[in-house]
Amino acid sequence: MIRIPLERWMIEKLAEALNVNIEEAERLARRRNVVRLMKWRNVTYFSLRKDVYGLREGTLIAVWPDGYRVVPGYPSIQRVLLPSVALPKHFIDKIVVEEKLNGYNVRVVKLRDEIVAVTRGGLICPYTTQRIRKLYGDKLTSLFREEGEELVVAGEVIGLENPYVRFYYPEAGGFAYFIFDIVHGEKFLPPHERKEIVEKHGLLHVPVLGEIDKNDIKAFRKIIEDLERRGREGVVLKDPEYRVPPLKYTTSxxxxxxxxxxxxxxxxxxxxxxxxxxxxxxxxxxxxxxxxxxxxxxxxxxxxxxxxxxxxxxxxxxNGKMLYEEFMLPFDTRDDFEEFLDYMASLGVDIIVAGVEQRSDGSIVARIRKVKDTWREVQKILETGLSPID
Amino acid sequence: MIRIPLERWMIEKLAEALNVNIEEAERLARRRNVVRLMKWRNVTYFSLRKDVYGLREGTLIAVWPDGYRVVPGYPSIQRVLLPSVALPKHFIDKIVVEEKLNGYNVRVVKLRDEIVAVTRGGLICPYTTQRIRKLYGDKLTSLFREEGEELVVAGEVIGLENPYVRFYYPEAGGFAYFIFDIVHGEKFLPPHERKEIVEKHGLLHVPVLGEIDKNDIKAFRKIIEDLERRGREGVVLKDPEYRVPPLKYTTSxxxxxxxxxxxxxxxxxxxxxxxxxxxxxxxxxxxxxxxxxxxxxxxxxxxxxxxxxxxxxxxxxxNGKMLYEEFMLPFDTRDDFEEFLDYMASLGVDIIVAGVEQRSDGSIVARIRKVKDTWREVQKILETGLSPID
Missing domain, CATH: 1.20.58.2250 (Methane Monooxygenase Hydroxylase; Chain G, domain 1)
Known part of the structure; x- marks a missing residue:
């Protein structure tokens, strides 16, 4: 694992952001299972791996010698097990039913001049940042310029070209970013307003499947049955004015x-x-x-x-095969690829590069394998015949 | 939970047994999740809930003002997943195949003048002690007198009349104790020798299903297939001289x-x-x-x-029903019953007495219910419709 030297000014800015004294900030910064210090190009940041001083797990705190910015973690959404009970109880009147896409949650923010993609864990993913910039950079720049540089855009990256969650969507191509929230401080924009902004800037919005009455379980079931038939993940349910937190529900x-x-x-x-x-x-x-x-x-x-x-x-x-998860990732340049490998190494992820294909335009496609613990566990069992657990 | 006052002499004896100084013994004795102080009638004892100073979890240390006795925890047995690999690798030549009965592991020991039944966790179970004394007291007394007062007898309590594991065995009646080990210090008696002793004293011995060559997987499978057909649990495999530790294997x-x-x-x-x-x-x-x-x-x-x-x-x-596990336990006297309830309370187990039936001979049969967490969890889900886990 790669470690960045912890400097005095970083601790000072962390202390300001957390509103604690220097000693406490330093103590936290040294507990890597709580606060992780990371660097991506010119951005130095802390990512919170646990709830700390009222800040949510997954919060990113970018620090500069002359300031800092806190990007709050994306809140977890409560799961519905019984819609007929939960919907009427939880909601006030209407429910906006949005499709839940099966990918990974990414917050896009502008940190001074840099547009970056932040994962659920509060880390700047170089691969996702690169792809989102390439595909949506101009549109996101215009969104931040016109709507506010301090906004946080949240959405789902879906498609097969990523190292996290790969699930085929006909509408995704290899990589697509569907926005489902725009956040200002701790305030989430109402769904209608958000959809308007997203579309105004030519960005992708998660499918809105309908707006139903909170007591209309029949309409809700019809939506779910349709998703079941189409082999889709499920829904996120939102109050039209975000007066109560969203809920989620998935298909069988x-x-x-x-x-x-x-x-x-x-x-x-x-x-x-x-x-x-x-x-x-x-x-x-x-x-x-x-x-x-x-x-x-x-x-x-x-x-x-x-x-x-x-x-x-x-x-x-x-039969002698290794067990891994394989994925193909396109990179614009070899530097981008190296940056991604450094990032994975800094997270301690065991990666094998199985092949790199050079394209005529200078870009590359890398075939990458994540080695699975299961491989080692199964090998041990096959050798001894004994169980690692009782 | 009922707590017994920790006295100076108890700490002194614990220190001797663990071979540590008084301060360390006191520190351990105050950590109830590591060393639990218990009392059953005139026997005061510590039970180890974790491995401590080379003593196994489940070890019982009985203490008296003038001495102590350590009853080692019963070792856990490694589980076989692939017999065709594990058997030839692990064993030396022959394997004694004993039936694994589906009940709970009980060590019977004589602590000064008291025959007691010790559970896997290192606790004296008043119910089990009472039943074993009544059914096998004389035979066990003769075994300890003739073979050695310091022996530990280990076996499985099976049948439907117990508060732990209830599984119907035609040969068990309501309650039966089948011996599978006799231990002297840390030395386990060879299976043949043990069987002889058990039978000599008219006690029950676990079924021995055969003695096979370690490479004879066919013979092993035949035994397992027979157990599958008969709906039995599985086998424990032992070296005839206990030169290597036993292994266990269960049926589908x-x-x-x-x-x-x-x-x-x-x-x-x-x-x-x-x-x-x-x-x-x-x-x-x-x-x-x-x-x-x-x-x-x-x-x-x-x-x-x-x-x-x-x-x-x-x-x-x-539909408004409570979820519990119900069991019927016979007790010789009402005092025995009260003692059992105190024991359960001292363990923090939530017990409801659903009924007590008085027999003409003065004995009683109690109908007892263990309330399950599932009941509360499911109630909460039915009320809110929301999931307690994601």
Whole structure:
């Protein structure tokens, strides 16, 4: 892991941002599991890995010798298990139903003159920054200029060309950024106003699937059924004026799909995915009053999603194959690529470069592999025949 | 929770047993999540909840003003996932295959004049002590007198009349104690010698299913297939001379059964049971080379075991029912019953007495309920419609 030297002025600015004394700021800055010091080109910043002094996990604090800027972490959204109970209770009258896209949450901000892409964890991702600048740089620049340099734009990066969440969307191409929030300080712009701004600047907006009455569960179900059929993730529900926090709800399709994808790496994602996804299916069955036929189908799908990818993975390791996640990433220049590799190394992620293809325009496409813990765990089991857990 | 006053002499004896100074012993004795001070009738003891100074978790240290006795914790047994790999690697030549019974592990020891039953956690269970004394007291007394007062007898309590693990065995009646180890200090008696001693004193011995060559996987599989058919838990594999530690292996029957029973309380056992049992099934599929038909059957069974009991439980809570585990326990006297309730309270277990039936001989049968966290969690979800986890 690469470490940036912690200088006095950085600590001073962190202290100002957190509103604590210098000693406390220094103490925090040295606890890398709480406050991580990072550098991206000319931007030095701290990223919060836990809630600290009223600032949310994922908050980014950019520091300069003459100032600082706090970019608040994106809040987590409560998950609905029973729409017929939660919707009427939680909302006031109407609900704006937005599609939840299956990618990764990115806040775009302008830090002095730099447009950067900040991940959920509060880190500037060089790859995402590069792609968003290339595809949407001018539009985002005009948005910040006309609407306010202090705004935070939040959206989902979707498509297959990224190292985090890859899920095919016909509308995404390899890489697309769909905006779902614009934030001013701690205030989220109302959905209608936000949509107008996004479209005015020619940017992409997440699909708005409708505005329904909070008691109209029938209309809500119709939307979900349509998403189920189309193999989409789910919805985020918002108050038209953001008077109450949003809620989210996902389809059975994605619950099972997540398990299926995760169980290819049972010791990595698999273990984490299991209980939460199963819980969602349990309450969906109760909410929707599944009959025996529907229940049997869910059982078969669940059992299949759990066992098949994992058995396949074990067989592959047995046959001498490595288990990794592979992705293809385009970079404008070799420097951009090196910068991305440095970033991954600074996070301690184990990356193998499997190939680099040079394009005639000077750009490159890199084939990259993330090695999975599951590979090592399964190898050990195949060698000893013994279980690492009881 | 009931607390026993910690006296100077107790600390002194603990210090001797752990071979540390008084200050360190006192420090440990005050950390109740590490060393728990307990009292059962005239026996005052410490039970270790973690490995401490080379003593295993579950170790019991009985103390008297003039001495102490250390009863080592029962070691955990490594689990086999791939018999065809683990058996030839781990063992030296022969393997004694003993049946693994599905109950709870109890060490019986004589502490000065008292025969007591010690649970895996290193606690004297008043209920188990009472039942074992009544059923096997004379036989155990003769065993300790003739074979050595310092021995530790280890075995499985099975049957339906206990508050821990209830699983029906035709041979158990309501309560039975099957011995699987006799330990002298840290030395485990060889299986043959142990079996002889157990039978000589008219006590019950776990079924010995055979003695096989370590390379005879075919013979091993035949034993497992027979257990599968009979709906039994599995086996513990031991070296005839205890030169290497035992290993354990369970049937597919019990893997799925555990999930099914556990998912009735998804937030209690369910969550803990899921990943480990699924892992066992994954490697069983690879080891046994399941064909499509066998795989499909496993998938259906797994999906059903996960969803059905949980959906049923949620529906029951929705209909106003409480979720608890109910068990019927016979006690010789009302004092014995009170002692058991005090013990449960001292462990912080939430118990409801649903009924007490008086028998003509003065004994009683108590109907007892353990309230499950799942009940509260599901109630909350039904009220809010929201998920407690993401």
């Amino acid at each position: 399709f994605i619950n099972i799909h997540d398990i299926e994808i995760g169980m290819r790496f049972p010791f990595d994602e698999g273990r984490n995915y299991l209980f939460s996804r199963i819980l969602r299916e349990i309450f969906k069955a109760v909410e929707e009053g599944w009959d025996d036929r529907r229940l049997l189908l869910a059982e078969q799908n669940l059992g299949k999603a759990i066992l098949e990818p994992a058995i396949e993975a074990v067989k592959e390791v047995k | 029957f019990i893997n799925i059964h555990d999930i099914e029973i556990g998912m009735r309380f998804p937030f209690d056992e369910g969550r803990n049971y899921l990943f480990s049992r699924i892992l066992r099934e994954i490697f069983k599929a690879v080891e046994e080379g399941w064909d499509d038909r066998r795989l499909l059957l496993a998938e259906q069974n797994l999906g059903k075991a996960i969803l059905e009991p949980a959906i049923e439980a949620v529906k029951e809570v929705k």
